[in-house]
Amino acid sequence: MKQINVGLLGIGTVGGGTFNVLMRNQQEIAGRAGHPIVITRVADRNLELARQVTAGQVTLTDDAFSVVNDPDIDVVVELIGGYGIAKELVLTAIRNGKHVVTANKALIALHGNEIFAAAREQGVIVAFEAAVAGGIPIIKALREGLAANRIEWIAGIINGTTNFILTEMREKGLAFADVLGEAQRLGYAEADPTFDVEGIDAAHKLMILAAIGFGMPMKFDQAYTEGITRLESKDIRYAEELGYRVKLLGITKRCEAGVELRVHPTLIPEKRLVANVNGAMNAVLVKGDAVGPTLYYGAGAGAEPTASAVIADLVDVARMMTTEVAARVPYLGFQSGQIVDLAVLSISEISSAYYLRLRVSDKPGVLAEVTRILGDRAISIDAMMQKEPAEGEDQADIVILTHTTVEKNMDMAIAAIEALSAIEGKVTRIRMEELGR
Template identity: 50%
Template sequence: MKQINVGVLGFGTVGAGVVRLLVENRDILRSKVGADLHLKYVADIDTETDRGIALGDGVLISDAHKMLDDPETDIIVEMIGGEGIAKEFILKAIRNGKHVVTANKALIAGHGNEIVEAARQHGVDFAYEASVGGCMPIIKSVRESLVGNRIHAMTGILNGTCNYILTKITEEGSTFEDALREAQAEGFAEADPTLDVEGGDTAHKLAILNALAYGMRINLKDIYVEGITRITPLDIAFAAEFGYKVKLLAISKNRGDAVEARIHPTMIPLNNPLSNVGGSLNAVTISADAVGDMMLYGHGAGMMPTGSAVVGDIADIARNIMTGATGRIPVLSYQPEAIREVPVLPVDEIETHYYFRFAAADRPGVLSKISGILGDLGISIASVHQKGRKTEGAVPIVMLTHIAREADVRKALTEIRNLNIVCKEPVLIRIEQ
């Protein structure tokens, strides 16, 4: 039986999950792949900590270049993370003719075009299923299962930390700060959660999915990103009264000559399947011309779910090696010559429904002044709720709109904020029906 040698860069949480599967499930992998996936090296600066996995002599090394320069190592698995040394190691592995697997969404979103071109030039496979959605086979679905479809739109809950926090606020009335602390205690959030809660992690994933779905170069910088730090229990409670839940959504729509790509807290109806995705779980819905609507759902992070996706990529590459089929599936779904520059629609040009909450003075004529500004800018109000009197003299006024243009909404809110009857910054949450 053919032996295919694998080297793993990074022996942290996810790296250990990959190693565990390669070691403990070696027999089942052999029976399914038809080759022996031999773990030849694991490289990490920490070679002393016991990860509870039995490795043979000489497998765990501190010198990554020994692995990268070894002519017998066929597949390199990058589990270091970040955009610095990880990029250097991946490009070196590719130049040395080695196939590469990674879960590094930040690296792919920021430098994927360069890496994909390097893989093409050197005739190797570059696989990254685990970079989006953990164990959900979203990349495989878009690249392979939906190859005959025109994809119209994708909507996803792609960050488990944010989903966990919003679930806690929704179900228990927690504040954002308390929910974040609990997420950190449970291991769902990093000590510095900025990348998650401000939407950056989700943006990395959406940039990758856009490229796969629409035949465009990876474009991270033009995606509109808004995090969940300003979401309050009050707004989530109002959303529930109107029949909505609040989720941090990655929204992507094919507009033909442009792509709508945005990430922000969103109110979605309770009958939308995504509204029932709770805790740290992820989910993605895809709308396409042949299949209609479909949904993938599962763990988006964690040692073993992510490790499972990585090992799936290793197995795919091993099969390609055995059959001489390297490059059979284009790395970015489309053939290189078909990939083009597709502009991302500026957020000011999007049109959707909106939720507003104003803290206004408790006096006659307030509602007419606010609605007058909205009306002057063509923003039609679907419903208005004034929620009781407050002792400080301010009352919350909540409005839902019909479809409106973002630029008009922003202009209206600026004018309303400048009224002397409005006490605080207005709250805006977009609604997707």
């Protein structure tokens, strides 16, 4: 059994987890892989940390390039993150004929096309299970487990930070800003939470899921991204009264005109399993034409859950590195000649049902006007709820759930509603998904 020599770039949270799980379960892992998988070199700027984690069992360096250039290294595990130095290291490793395992969703979503092209040329594996939904083996499920299916849509809770915040907002009735502070204290949110709360992190992962699901190149700049920062806890409450939960979903659908690719807060019927995924957990719902809806749930982040995915990739690499390329699962699940450059629909072209909240001063007359505006645009109303004005307020909230329409149609309806004199301020609009058959 040839030993697989792994060079680890970055020994922070996930790197430390990877090192520890590989040590703890080395017998089990070798028993599965058919080869001992051993981290023989670690690069990190923080040598002191690296020393603590590895306890002197590994050669350390602060020069990551010396690892990717080391002829004794079979596989490079990139856990640095970002797309500056990480990209350069990954491409250098590939050019040196090394296989690469990465947890870097930003790198794959933005530079995957270039990276896969380089890897194809060199005949090396680039594996990235850990880039999406942490420990959940969703890449494998989608790329291999559902290979018989034409994938129709994918919808996922793929950012734990925002799911934690939304869960707290719902359970405690707190405002976004208050929960964010708590999440930061607990370590669930970063000091600069922009990537998480604005939906960018989720969009990176969604892009990867779409590319694999539909066999299309990465087109991250065309993803629509809307975060949870403007979400009010009263909308979460109203949604709940109507039988819905609000989740930040990444949604991608194959339509006739192209592919929808969007991240935004979404109302989901509470009876769906995915609506009941709480706290920092992740879940991905995949609809295949043969299998129907399937769901994959687990920890989407954290040292050992992410390490679980990194090591699963290492086991795959250990098994496959000596085979001919044709025997390997292609990077995006489809053979390279089968990747189709599908168009990404702009957000105004997507179809959705909607939750609308209006603040009105003069209910009876306004309601007739609002329903006329919607009716004129062939937008049918599924449910409506009027709330009493709050103590000491004149305006009342009206909540409307609509059936499906095209977003640009809804944009025009909302503009017309906002132009009504009895409507106070902006209309709050949250998209809704059934996520059934």
